[in-house]
Amino acid sequence: GAVVSQHPSRVICKSGTSVKIECRSLDFQATTMFWYRQFPKKSLMLMATSNEGSKATYEQGVEKDKFLINHASLTLSTLTVTSAHPEDSSFYICSARVYYGREGRINRANEQFFGPGTRLTVL
Amino acid sequence: GQNIDQPTEMTATEGAIVQINCTYQTSGFNGLFWYQQHAGEAPTFLSYNVLDGLEEKGRFSSFLSRSKGYSYLLLKELQMKDSASYLCAVNRDYKLSFGAGTTVTVRA
Numbered sequence: 001g002a003v004v005s006q007h008p009s010r011v012i013c014k015s016g017t018s019v020k021i022e023c024r025s026l027d028f029q030a031t032t033m034f035w036y037r038q039f040p041k042k043s044l045m046l047m048a049t050s051n052e053g054s055k056a057t058y059e060q061g062v063e064k065d066k067f068l069i070n071h072a073s074l075t076l077s078t079l080t081v082t083s084a085h086p087e088d089s090s091f092y093i094c095s096a097r098v099y100y101g102r103e104g105r106i107n108r109a110n111e112q113f114f115g116p117g118t119r120l121t122v123l
Numbered sequence: 124g125q126n127i128d129q130p131t132e133m134t135a136t137e138g139a140i141v142q143i144n145c146t147y148q149t150s151g152f153n154g155l156f157w158y159q160q161h162a163g164e165a166p167t168f169l170s171y172n173v174l175d176g177l178e179e180k181g182r183f184s185s186f187l188s189r190s191k192g193y194s195y196l197l198l199k200e201l202q203m204k205d206s207a208s209y210l211c212a213v214n215r216d217y218k219l220s221f222g223a224g225t226t227v228t229v230r231a
Binding site: 032034042043044045046049091093097111112113114115116117119 | 156163171210218222224
């Protein structure tokens with residue numbers, strides 16, 4: 001259980017175009033999803049927190065107008081990179097947090113399950 | 124991010140033991156995760172510590188000392204497939220802050 005998928009896995013686009021990346025929780029509902037960016041040999045940097053039915057919360061330094069996030073349902077969040085430029089080339093990874101509503105699962109209540117990532121290359 | 128420090132690289136031989144240390148700032152702490160990440164892939168969960176002490180899970184163990192802001196991941200009976208990056212991630216306000224990762228290379 002707790003599988004997260006991302007689509008597409010790889011995308012190459014021209015500078016100035018927009019790219020949409022989908023993140024889906026396949027066998028559970030996720031009220032909260034997270035979007036990360038990872039540059040080569042660097043760690044994951046949180047970009048934004050996506051909450052179902054409300055606006056995303058962006059981390060400091062992340063342009064909300066450039067990275068549009070929509071969390072339309074409990075199983076789908078999308079990240080759109082608008083007017084992409086070569087410096088936006090990166091590995092984008094989403095994660096979904098499982099909600100545990102019962103006692104005895106508290107230790108794992110904050111666990112995030114990661115999607116397989118999307119490699120974006122902007123030419 | 125947020126002063127989470129771990130060594131950049133470690134090398135060990137097959138069958139050996141390796142310990143990866145992680146130090147962090149303790150403010151707002153709500154648990155610490157260890158993830159394994161192979162190149163070009165997403166991180167996979169290894170362990171989670173929220174209380175002090177040692178959590179053992181097969182060949183992998185993780186230790187936490189909240190007062191010292193310190194954790195380690197212990198990999199025993201190393202296998203070639205364990206060559207990967209190991210990420211320490213601190214949970215604060217239900218968001219994860221990751222260290223830069225430790226690249227472990229296992230040699231025959």
